[in-house]
Amino acid sequence: MADLDRVRKWADALIRLHLDASVWSFGFDNAKTRAGLCNFTDRHISVSKYLAARYEDDEIHQVLLHEIAHALAGPRAGHGALWKRTADELGYDGKRTHDGSAANELAPWVGACPGGHAHHRFRKPLKPLSCGVCGRGFSRVNLIVWTKRNVS
Ligand SMILES: [Zn+2]
Ligand SMILES: [Zn+2]
CATH class of the missing domain: 3.30.2010.10 (Metalloproteases ("zincins"), catalytic domain)
Structure with a gap:
């Protein structure tokens, strides 16, 4: 650093x-x-x-x-x-x-959809989100799974 x-x-x-x-x-x-x-x-x-x-x-x-x-x-x-x-x-x-x-490097929440697209958020999303790259509008099929990482 x-x-x-x-x-x-x-x-x-x-x-x-x-x-x-x-x-x-x-x-x-x-x-x-x-x-x-x-x-x-x-x-x-x-x-x-x-x-x-x-x-x-x-x-x-x-x-x-x-x-x-x-x-x-x-x-x-x-x-x-x-x-x-x-x-x-x-x-x-x-x-x-x-x-x-x-910005993405500092975002503690990293999400992945079944298609493997990466998503970044500073706060944990309050409602389920689906991948906008995989498909328009909300769809359970493209649900993003979030994991928290440590960002120093
Ligand atoms: Zn520039
Ligand atoms: Zn996707």
């Missing part, structure tokens, strides 16, 4: 290297549903302290590169060709998306 002081040092170094350090800054935030954020209005890059603490060094470095690429490519680029090219040049491997999917 990554050490937050070290993450901050990398972030500051990356900002100095690639961006204008007099306008861009870095900080940690409390997000649980995504790993990193690039705020173009405040020129601020932030990383979830929860996810930073969970991720391996390599992984959090990739999150930083993902966000630095956003800062360089600009708000209109989205995850389009310009952003991809910029991220590539920075050394972002793009093996996984760092927007949103991170």
